[in-house]
Structures are given as structure tokens and as C-alpha cells.
Amino acid sequence: MSKAPASASKSAPAPAVHIGVDHSQELGHGNSPAAWTCVIVMLVGALIAAIAFVIANTPIFIAGACVMVLGLILGFIMRKAGYGVEGSKLKSSGH
Template sequence: MSKAPASVSKSGTRQVAPGAIDHSQELGHGNSPAAWTCVIVMLVGALIAAIAFVIASTPIFIGGAVVMVIGLILGYVMRKAGYGVEGSKLKNSGH
């Protein structure tokens, strides 16, 4: 990673050294139904796996891991269906 700082040109635009990361852009935080569904389902799976770990139950632990993978797939499918950030289902139609 380059230690070169970003500099501001005379026109006021920010120039970033090659290989440097530009932190001035807004990244967003994935606030969408797809992201929330993915995270909630994966948290439930993690809870199941954690409880199974404490009670030493391998089948339930694997079930929790499967629920986490299902959450990941569900989030991806919802994003492709238009429920992700700036998805087609979330655009304001003026109603």
C-alpha cells in the first residue's frame, strides 16, 4: 500500500496517488430489504450454531451453518430480484 498522500489540484478536485484508496466517496451501508434479510437469517443461523456448540451437538451445528448459507443465498437472490441497494423494486414511482 502506498504511503503517498492525496493532493488537491489547483482546480479544487482531489487527486489520489496510484494504488491509494480514495476515502472521499460515499460507500453506503447496504440499507435494503435484501441486506437486512440476509443479515437476520445469518444471525439466526449463527445463534443456532452457537447453541449447538455449547451443547456439543454436531448435527444441530451443521444445521446452523446451513441456515447461514441459506441466508447468504437468499440475500443474493433478493438483490437480483430488485430488492438490493438502488434496486428496481425500491425506486420511487411518484405515488
């Protein structure tokens, strides 16, 4: 065992230096109708799959997984249709 007191702290490591990272552009948070639709549909699918898992019902579990995949596809289609971040349908609405 060490004889050092419990309150003694070790020196903090040096802060990490990020070389080559451009922080001048705002990344955003994906706040768009396509992203929200994708997330909400996938959450519903996850809820269905979780309930089916608890009640041990394989067909409903698979249906919940299919709903999650459908949400991913729906979000992709909406993004391509112009409802994604900086999409053509959102330019005039101020999103």
C-alpha cells in the same frame, strides 16, 4: 532503561495520503431489504450453531451453518430480484 520522563511523547507519524481514492461518491451502508434479510437469517443461523456448539450437538451445528449459507443465498437472490441497494423495486419507495 531510558532516562526520558514518562510524560515525554514521541512525535506523531505523518498523516497517510490516499492517492487515487475517489471520495465524491457516497458509498452508503447497504441499507436494503435484501441486506437486512441476509443479516437476520445469518444471525439466526449463527445463534443456532453457537447453541449447538455449547451443547456439543454436531447435527444441529451443521444445520445452523446451513442456515447461515441459506441467508447468504437468500440475500443474493433478493438483490438480483431488485430489493438491493438502488434496486428496481425500491426506486419509488424512497429507500
